[in-house]
Every structure is written in structure tokens, then in C-alpha cells.
Amino acid sequence: MSTPASAAPSASVWSLFSPTHLAASLMLAGGISLYAIETYVTATVMPSVVRDIGGLPLFAWVTTLYVACSVLGSIFIAIRPRGMSLNRTYMVGAFLFLAGSLICALAPTMEIVLIGRAVQGFGAGTLSTLGYAFIRYAYPEPLWGKASTLYAAIWGISTFIGPTVGGFFAHDSAWRYAFAIIIPFALAMGTLAPWLLPEGADDRTETKAPVRQMVLLIASVLMVSFAGTTENVSLRMWLVVAAVATIAVMIVVEWNVPVRLLPRGGVNLKKPISRVYIAMFMLLAALVCDIYIPYFLQVLHHVTPLISGYLVALIALGWTIGAFFSANLKGRTMRLAIICGAALEAIATGLLIFTMARDNPDSDLTLLIANTVLLFGMGFGVGLGWAHLVTYVLKLADEDEKDKASAGITTMQSLGSAFGAAMAGVTVNSTGLIAPGGVAGNISAATWLFALFTLPALVALVASISLRKTATDT
Incomplete structure (x- = not known):
């Protein structure tokens, strides 16, 4: 090389x-x-x-x-x-x-x-x-x-x-x-x-194509993407279940065939590269609960569509600033940034239960400021560790599989976002957004959404902590 x-x-x-x-x-x-x-x-x-x-x-x-x-x-x-x-x-x-x-x-x-x-x-x-x-x-x-x-x-x-x-x-x-x-x-x-x-x-x-894994992966993406758009809650739920089952079958196939979709160790939890991919997937899955935040801001906090759009954009801004903030870290501090970032995303998402899932008809500034800080914190947490997770993937993959490892990064991004969006839709539509709707329905939907989406961030945290003893310093 x-x-x-x-x-x-x-x-x-x-x-x-x-x-x-x-x-x-x-x-x-x-x-x-x-x-x-x-x-x-x-x-x-x-x-x-x-x-x-x-x-x-x-x-x-x-x-x-x-x-x-x-x-x-x-x-x-x-x-x-x-x-x-x-x-x-x-x-x-x-x-x-x-x-x-x-x-x-x-x-x-x-x-x-x-x-x-x-x-x-x-x-x-x-x-x-x-x-x-x-x-x-x-x-x-x-x-x-x-x-x-x-x-x-x-x-x-x-x-x-x-x-x-x-x-x-x-x-x-x-x-x-x-x-x-x-x-x-x-x-x-x-x-x-x-x-x-x-x-x-x-x-x-x-260079052979892992055809079976590719078919299963694309099938799961199509199912979960469609689940995120259909208004039929029952169909949405079954599509997500089917997509998860398809991913499980793909992992079994990946484990047992010589032509792999992911680099060596990509589906073996004993290998650190698999846990890096899990962290990436879960960080992105947790983050896409933001697709319903503009709606909650408008219905519960009575802000204008323009302002709600800019408030949600703070997540992307936080990701960018977090990435620059941690760009020069390495070794132990780099691993600490990944762990702290996952923890921050989990904490910020969980706290939105108390600040976003509230009836705020007068657009109380205290609640809006709190929401602003937490939205920024969600993105900042992901930004703290994302670049270092990428570095881990490139360093942990064998020399002849680094292109495959790079493809895995984009795959985890797409899968995490698609599954997260679908699960967000299933969650809010099953917990009050549509029925009974209104303020009470939105409060219920927001509460469940942020509570459940704290879980993937916590999984990312556990996966990140496990990297301390298995990944090499850089």
C-alpha cells in the first residue's frame, strides 16, 4: 500500500x-x-x-x-x-x-x-x-x-x-x-x-459478489424503508419484524459462507470490528428520532415551521462541532471520546422526555432553551466519536479487505438511518400520534419515542466500552 x-x-x-x-x-x-x-x-x-x-x-x-x-x-x-x-x-x-x-x-x-x-x-x-x-x-x-x-x-x-x-x-x-x-x-x-x-x-x-447477503440486505432495506412510509400501523410493524428477521438470516449466511459482505470478523461479536459496526448502526438509529421533532415542536411548543426546522438543524451542527472538537484526540482519549459521545446521545435523548414531551402553549423560553441544548447534545455526542469509529474500522480490517470495510461503514449508516426511521414511525403511530392525536396524543407519542430511542444509544455505549481492551491505540 x-x-x-x-x-x-x-x-x-x-x-x-x-x-x-x-x-x-x-x-x-x-x-x-x-x-x-x-x-x-x-x-x-x-x-x-x-x-x-x-x-x-x-x-x-x-x-x-x-x-x-x-x-x-x-x-x-x-x-x-x-x-x-x-x-x-x-x-x-x-x-x-x-x-x-x-x-x-x-x-x-x-x-x-x-x-x-x-x-x-x-x-x-x-x-x-x-x-x-x-x-x-x-x-x-x-x-x-x-x-x-x-x-x-x-x-x-x-x-x-x-x-x-x-x-x-x-x-x-x-x-x-x-x-x-x-x-x-x-x-x-x-x-x-x-x-x-x-x-x-x-x-x-x-472480488466475488456475496449475492445471497446482498439480496437479503436490499430486501431488508426495502421493507424497512416502506415501513417508514406506510400509514397502516399493523403492516408497518410486520414489515419491521420481517426486515429484522431478514437481517438475522443474512448474518447467519455471512457467518457460514466463504464469500462475505463484511470484512473478517464483521458479524463475530468476539471481534472488535463487529462491535464498531454495531456502535455505528445504533448511534445513527437513535439519532433519526429527530424526524418527528419538528412536528412535536410545532404542535406542543407552538413554534413556527421555520423555527422548528432550524432547531432540528442544531443536531447536524452539533455533529459537526463535536467532530472538530475531538479531531486531534488519539489513544485513550480517543476511546474516551467515543464512550462519552454515546453516553451523551443517550442522556440527551432520554431527557427530551421531560422537555420535548410537554404541553407548552405559551412557548415558554426555558423549555425551548432546554430542547435546544439537548438537540445540540444529541448531534455533538455522535460527532465526538464518529470519526474515531471510522479510524477503528480502517485499522482493524485486514489489508486486503479495507475496501470491504469502507463499504461496511456506508452500509451501517444507511441501515441505521432506515431502521431508525421505520421504528420511529411505528412507535409514534402506535402510541397516540394518530389516535387520539392532539396534545395528549403527541405527549404520549413523544414520551414513548424518546424513551425507546434511548435504548439503541445505550447499546452503542456498551459496544463502545467494549473497545477499550480490544482495539489498539492509535
């Missing part, structure tokens, strides 16, 4: 933009930016798309197909054709993202939009995973965690940029420009990849 010259141990995040690393940082950050910004842009313009070309019954599949295909795109990194370098793979991801965006921009019907979103999602998953896969080629080891910090910052910034850009184009047929405007960027990045990115030579010993 070839790496650039070593950086000083005290190197900061800004070292990623030194002349030596600037080109790679712009390309890798740009790839993740395409994914992140387009996620929020699309969410903003979709009501306009439906008003213009119809297709309301297919509305949910715009996100479902995107998520499922992004998982496939992340897996593609590990099973790409033998000999294909990472910078060539980047070209494939960028041009697929371009093609998907073009299809969406020209789509005459919602069915064509779905095709475009599927292609877009595959390209986005590829680009997002390459951000992690390239770390070991583009940067010296002291900067691995800093690169993950940069990616966290991109997602935080995109939370503000995406809805703003989407809102600018969310009228009449202007939504098409929201997809078209990103095409020149994808074209430039795909074209420049062979020159601005290191080759990333193929050092894998296994």
Missing part, C-alpha cells in the same frame, strides 16, 4: 487542504457533498415534482429506491471488476450520479423520476464509500480521523445548504433545475478523477 509522506502528529483538519492534499480533499469532499446536498435538495422539491407531473402514490419510493441503491453502490466498491483502481471507480460513481440527475431533470413522469433516483443512488453510494476507501491512499495515518471529521462537517453544512437550494427551485417546473444544476459538477469531478486522485491500486484477494 502506498501512502503520502507522513504528516506531523499534531496535524489539524486544515492540513487536509495543504498543497499536498488539496486536490484529493476537494475531490473526496466533493463526492460526499453531491450525495449530502442532493439528499436535502430532493426532499425539499419533491412536493413540487408531484404537483407538476403527478405520481403521489409513488412519493415514498423516491427515497426508498435511493437508499436501497446507495447500499448497492457502497457494496460495488468491494466487488468491482478485478484490477479496477479506485480513481476509475470514482469516475463510474460520478458519471452514474450525473446520469441519474439528468434522467430526473428530464423525467416526464414519476416512474422515470424513480429510475433516475435509483441510478443517482447507486452513484451516490459509490462516491460516499470512496471517501472512506481513499483515506488510506490519499492521506498519512495521522490524518485519517481528520478526513472523517471533514465528511461530518459536509453533512452538517448540507443540512443548511440543501433545503435552501431546494427552496429556490421549489416552484412550478423549476424543480428540474435542482437536478440539472449538479450535472456540471459531477461531470468535472468524474473527468478529473484519474488526475487528481491517487490510483488506489486493487489489492483485494476476493
Whole structure:
């Protein structure tokens, strides 16, 4: 494996933009930016798309197909054709993202939009995973965690940029420009990849596709994504149960076959890399209870939709600031940051029972400030440890499976978010949001939501604590 010259141990995040690393940082950050910004842009313009070309019954599949295909795109990194370098793979991801965006921009019907979103999602998953896969080629080891910090910052910034850009184009047929405007960027990045990115030579010993695991994984993603959108509570519950059962079957298959989806030890709890993946999954699953927070803020605390949106954006801001705060930690303090971050997320989520699940008709400032602090704390907790968990994955994976390990990071992100969103929907719709509804129903739903979503954060905490004696210092 070839790496650039070593950086000083005290190197900061800004070292990623030194002349030596600037080109790679712009390309890798740009790839993740395409994914992140387009996620929020699309969410903003979709009501306009439906008003213009119809297709309301297919509305949910715009996100479902995107998520499922992004998982496939992340897996593609590990099973790409033998000999294909990472910078060539980047070209494939960028041009697929371009093609998907073009299809969406020209789509005459919602069915064509779905095709475009599927292609877009595959390209986005590829680009997002390459951000992690390239770390070991583009940067010296002291900067691995800093690169993950940069990616966290991109997602935080995109939370503000995406809805703003989407809102600018969310009228009449202007939504098409929201997809078209990103095409020149994808074209430039795909074209420049062979020159601005290191080759990333193929050092894998296994390139066969774990077909059975892939089918089971995508089936679980589709089921849980659909569960998060259907209004039938009973169907929603059974879809989640079926999705969990499918994941369990996938783990059994992964354990017993030679061609694996995850790196060695990925489903073996005795191995630290499996517990790192669990921590990632659970941290993201707990965080997505935020999808109902704007509604609770508006119904229970009587704030405007605009203010509720900005308050929830504090979670992303907290993640970004937490990532920068812990960027220079290493060794024992790095592990402590992961543990403290998981604990902080659990505490902040649990305390929302007492501050968010309250009737606040006068918009009492004390309660709103408390909610603001806790929302920021949820994101800050994840940000404290996320980049270090990424570093653990890259260091714990065997040399010939680091691309597979990088794909696992994106897979855990997608699965955690999808399962979390589905479970949030099941929880609130089963505990009062719909029946009886109103203030009492919302208080009940919010109480149950934050109580139950404290549990995955606690699981992440336990998994993080277990890393103390098994993961090596960095």
C-alpha cells in the first residue's frame, strides 16, 4: 500500500487542504457533498415534482429506491471488476450520479423520476464509500480521523445548504433545475478523477459478489424503508419484524459462507470490528428520532415551521462541532471520546422526555432553551466519536479487505438511518400520534419515542466500552 509522506502528529483538519492534499480533499469532499446536498435538495422539491407531473402514490419510493441503491453502490466498491483502481471507480460513481440527475431533470413522469433516483443512488453510494476507501491512499495515518471529521462537517453544512437550494427551485417546473444544476459538477469531478486522485491500486484477494447477503440486505432495506412510509400501523410493524428477521438470516449466511459482505470478523461479536459496526448502526438509529421533532415542536411548543426546522438543524451542527472538537484526540482519549459521545446521545435523548414531551402553549423560553441544548447534545455526542469509529474500522480490517470495510461503514449508516426511521414511525403511530392525536396524543407519542430511542444509544455505549481492551491505540 502506498501512502503520502507522513504528516506531523499534531496535524489539524486544515492540513487536509495543504498543497499536498488539496486536490484529493476537494475531490473526496466533493463526492460526499453531491450525495449530502442532493439528499436535502430532493426532499425539499419533491412536493413540487408531484404537483407538476403527478405520481403521489409513488412519493415514498423516491427515497426508498435511493437508499436501497446507495447500499448497492457502497457494496460495488468491494466487488468491482478485478484490477479496477479506485480513481476509475470514482469516475463510474460520478458519471452514474450525473446520469441519474439528468434522467430526473428530464423525467416526464414519476416512474422515470424513480429510475433516475435509483441510478443517482447507486452513484451516490459509490462516491460516499470512496471517501472512506481513499483515506488510506490519499492521506498519512495521522490524518485519517481528520478526513472523517471533514465528511461530518459536509453533512452538517448540507443540512443548511440543501433545503435552501431546494427552496429556490421549489416552484412550478423549476424543480428540474435542482437536478440539472449538479450535472456540471459531477461531470468535472468524474473527468478529473484519474488526475487528481491517487490510483488506489486493487489489492483485494476476493472480488466475488456475496449475492445471497446482498439480496437479503436490499430486501431488508426495502421493507424497512416502506415501513417508514406506510400509514397502516399493523403492516408497518410486520414489515419491521420481517426486515429484522431478514437481517438475522443474512448474518447467519455471512457467518457460514466463504464469500462475505463484511470484512473478517464483521458479524463475530468476539471481534472488535463487529462491535464498531454495531456502535455505528445504533448511534445513527437513535439519532433519526429527530424526524418527528419538528412536528412535536410545532404542535406542543407552538413554534413556527421555520423555527422548528432550524432547531432540528442544531443536531447536524452539533455533529459537526463535536467532530472538530475531538479531531486531534488519539489513544485513550480517543476511546474516551467515543464512550462519552454515546453516553451523551443517550442522556440527551432520554431527557427530551421531560422537555420535548410537554404541553407548552405559551412557548415558554426555558423549555425551548432546554430542547435546544439537548438537540445540540444529541448531534455533538455522535460527532465526538464518529470519526474515531471510522479510524477503528480502517485499522482493524485486514489489508486486503479495507475496501470491504469502507463499504461496511456506508452500509451501517444507511441501515441505521432506515431502521431508525421505520421504528420511529411505528412507535409514534402506535402510541397516540394518530389516535387520539392532539396534545395528549403527541405527549404520549413523544414520551414513548424518546424513551425507546434511548435504548439503541445505550447499546452503542456498551459496544463502545467494549473497545477499550480490544482495539489498539492509535
